[in-house]
Structures are given as C-alpha cells and as structure tokens.
Amino acid sequence: TCRALDSMGVDIGFVQETKLMGGIYTRRLRGYTILASDAPSAHQGGVALIYREQHDLYEVEETKVWHPNLLSFQLVTGVDRYFVVGCYIPPSDLSVLEHIQTAWEQCPKGYKPMLIGDLNINLDVPRDERDETIAEQCDDWGLSDMSRHFHTRHGRRTKGRWTWRMRRGRRWVSSQPDYFMAQEGDRRRLRPLTMTLITVQW
Numbered sequence: 001t002c003r004a005l006d007s008m009g010v011d012i013g014f015v016q017e018t019k020l021m022g023g024i025y026t027r028r029l030r031g032y033t034i035l036a037s038d039a040p041s042a043h044q045g046g047v048a049l050i051y052r053e054q055h056d057l058y059e060v061e062e063t064k065v066w067h068p069n070l071l072s073f074q075l076v077t078g079v080d081r082y083f084v085v086g087c088y089i090p091p092s093d094l095s096v097l098e099h100i101q102t103a104w105e106q107c108p109k110g111y112k113p114m115l116i117g118d119l120n121i122n123l124d125v126p127r128d129e130r131d132e133t134i135a136e137q138c139d140d141w142g143l144s145d146m147s148r149h150f151h152t153r154h155g156r157r158t159k160g161r162w163t164w165r166m167r168r169g170r171r172w173v174s175s176q177p178d179y180f181m182a183q184e185g186d187r188r189r190l191r192p193l194t195m196t197l198i199t200v201q202w
Helices: 002-008 096-104 129-140 184-189
Strands: 012-016 032-036 047-052 059-067 070-077 080-088 112-118 143-145 164-168 171-175 178-183 197-201
Touching: 002 032, 012 112, 032 059, 047 059, 047 070, 047 080, 059 096, 070 096, 080 096, 096 112, 096 129, 112 184, 178 184
Parallel strands: 012 197, 080 112
Antiparallel strands: 012 047, 032 047, 059 070, 070 080, 112 178, 143 178, 164 171
C-alpha cells in the first residue's frame, strides 16, 4: 500500500480492512509513518493511517485509535485546521457509530470536522433501518458528500460514480460505500487538500 501511495504522490492515506493484529506491523516505510489499530479478527476490520511526517504544507497531530475500526487525527495546513475521523462500519454492525459520536465530540474549537471512510451505505438511497440511522446521524452533523466536488474520469470502464464494484454472473454491481464528508461551508477549501488525502480498501 505504501508503495502504491508513493507512486501516486499521495501524502495521506486512510486504509480500511487492514486485518493487522497484536500490534505487529511496519511503523515506517518509504517516507511514511504508519498508525494501525488491532483488528477484531484476522478476517475482518482494522484501520490504519499512513502519512508523510515531514512535509512543508501540512502537519498531522494528535493521532488516536478509538476503536478497531475508528481513528482520528488533526490536520494542520496553512491557516486551516481539520479534525479528521476515519472509520469503517461493517455491513452487519452499527455499534461503531456510537464510538464515532464519542470521537466527533472531541473536535477542538476552531477545527473543521471531516468524516472519511467506508460507511457500507449509499447515503442517497438508504436501504434499511441501519442505513437510515447512519444517514440521519451524518445529517445531524451537517455533513455533505465532498466526493461529488471533484470531477471523475469518464470512459467505458469508469462510467458514473462508484468506489467499489464486483462482477456477479454476467453483470457488474457497483456502489459508493466510501465517503469523504465535511460541512458544506468548507467545500471551497477542500480542492487542494483532497487531491492528496484518500481512503483505500486493503
């Protein structure tokens, strides 16, 4: 993952489904610092933050792992300060949302909050009570999908917007479970920032 991020010129990456256990993982590689949670099992979950510690344009501060599928960090860039909460919400579990709420409430005064990661939901079309609960919470926080702020590549294989797809039989199934969300008033500030901050499925 570090090699891929380095080749793309990505400065900060939030990685999900890392499945790392026992605190056994590489802490530094190819100029990146790595912070990972202990996954609840070898088959599911776990998140990690990968970032360049020495950078002229930003600083990453106050990193904290709150839960096997949740971490946060403060991103200082120029005069802007962001409180970023990165999460992975498994499709069959909603308990992570309570931990996200706890972390969200720790956003320092003067910081712009952001939520990134895999929510395993299509916010535009909630399918069930679980999806509606997540969508309502994001609405309560005043969050908007910043992914739609950026142009996507168009072509035969990249039609539409999706962050996940797989082939089932003779057809492709796609969705947008991964989101980059912030408050609507911060939209104009995110274009230079989000070009180098991405979420990755392990």
